[in-house]
Amino acid sequence: MxxxxxxxxxxxxxxxxxxxxxxxxxxxxxxxxxxxxxxxxxxxSLDALRLPIGVVVEKPNPLTASFVAGLEQSRYFAPHPYGSIGVAEEAMSRTKVEAILWLWGDFTRRGLREGNAPLSLIVNGVDANTARLMEGYFQGVWGQWLDWEAKTSGEPILTPVDVESRIWFNPALxxxxxxxxxxxxxxxxxxxxxxxxxxxxxxxxxxxxxxxxxxxxxxxxxxxxxxxxxxxxxxxxxxxxxxxxxxxxxxxxxxxxxxxxxxxxxxxxxxxxxxxxxxxxxxxxxxxxxxxxxxxxxxxxxxxxxxxxxxxxxxxxxxxxxxxxxxxxxxxxxxxxxxxxxxxxxxxxxxxxxxxxxxxxxxxxxxxxxxxx
Structure with a gap:
């Protein structure tokens, strides 16, 4: 036909x-x-924003206050202060926070100069994807704060590797x-x-x-x-x-x-x-x-x-x-x-x-x- x-x-x-x-x-x-x-x-959204993170500071000082302020200014974290690590761990077990930042008592400029500042990041790994994102976000905040400290103090801060990131195709992520x-x-x-x-x-x-x-x-x-x-x-x-x-x-x-x-x-x-x-x-x-x-x-x-x-x-x-x-x-x-x-x-x-x-x-x-x- x-x-x-x-x-x-x-x-x-x-x-x-x-x-x-x-x-x-x-x-x-x-x-x-x-x-x-x-x-x-x-x-x-594949972005994790305003993630609740518990913050435990054993000995508050201007240096710890500066670092916590950096967390507060980040769009990725919503810091919640706690008086002790035990209270923070209890909050994380009840899913009130997704991670805990523990700044030890000897978190000092000397520790930074030596490249081994005493702090711990404890992350809730139930959601593995969010845990990886939070770890990466924290590394970014930490690196930015180190750069800022180096510029304000006028002294170089010891870091094993100086990473310079360049994002192609979607720079705003x-x-x-x-x-x-x-x-x-x-x-x-x-x-x-x-x-x-x-x-x-x-x-x-x-x-x-x-x-x-x-x-x-x-x-x-x-x-x-x-x-x-x-x-x-x-x-x-x-x-x-x-x-x-x-x-x-x-x-x-x-x-x-x-x-x-x-x-x-x-x-x-x-x-x-x-x-x-x-x-x-x-x-x-x-x-x-x-x-x-x-x-x-x-x-x-x-x-x-x-x-x-x-x-x-x-x-x-x-x-x-x-x-x-x-x-x-x-x-x-x-x-x-x-x-x-x-x-x-x-x-x-x-x-x-x-x-x-x-x-x-x-x-x-x-x-x-x-x-x-």
Missing amino acids: SFAPMRLGALWRKEWIQIWRDPASIGIGVVLPALLLLIFGYGI ESRHYLAPGVIVINMTLVGALLTALVIAREWERGTMEALLSTPVSVSEILWSKIGPYFVLGMGGMAVSVGMAVGLFGAPLVGSLWVLFLAAALFLLSSLGMGLVISTAFRSTFLASMVAVVATFLPAFILSGFIFDIGSMPGPIRLFTYLLAARYFVALLQTIFLAGNVWSVILPNLAALFLMAALFLGIAWRMSRRSLE
Whole structure:
């Protein structure tokens, strides 16, 4: 059967009317991406701020007061003074504080000059991630205070290593700038896979697929009529998400906008293809939606590198992530947003997305042909 542009246009018009009459499709395609970006941008942060820390000073003096003042001025700590180490340990056991800074009685300038100032940092290790963050924050405050003491006293302070940090790509260390690209991946996965997973399944449930098959349309025209409108809807949600990430949350968009939307188009085509495969295999909208969430949304959230580092995952899981289109899209977005047009990263990931889009669309066409004809 020949491919007729007029028939395809009529099918597209039918799909747009169906989308317009279905508020859930518009909500998932436009409203949900904006809502998720607001939730992740304002409600989730990988930064640990104003961490409660108990402070025990055995012999207060101007030097200890200066160091405690440095803690108070830091945005990472909220110091709570305690009279003895026993009381502070009791407070930490009751989770009133996350760490204890213990300045011993001989915390003096002489100890600083010799490089072995007597102090202890006791950290609650129940939450290992927060414990590591707190340890790193304390090292930063300690180093800044040593530099300040050296400048005010005019005498050098003995330190084994003089560390000078230089942070690339995200110098402000804002987790929002890191999370915003990942949220865009989650949004487009929902739009691409979840919506299209319901398309053909809904046609079978409503009995309209039989009526559609009685017309002269071909399988390719049916599939492209399903892909086209949702592709436009997904790219519209992408534009809204990028605008919010840059305008509302201040995420830097260092790379080219056309590269960003090319990557988004390839990823959306792969998600649409996977959604069509699920929709063709499961003719129930309930089953199709559940499979779409388990097969696309959860892996994109957990295994794409959006929040959890892929390099720290077990070997078999790392190998499995190569089968996820979201892995490549996360790498592309984080590179384009924070680092710019790094072609050694962009080109291989674009190629992987192109192959995955072709693979899933081809599988969807083969399955639909067998199922519909």
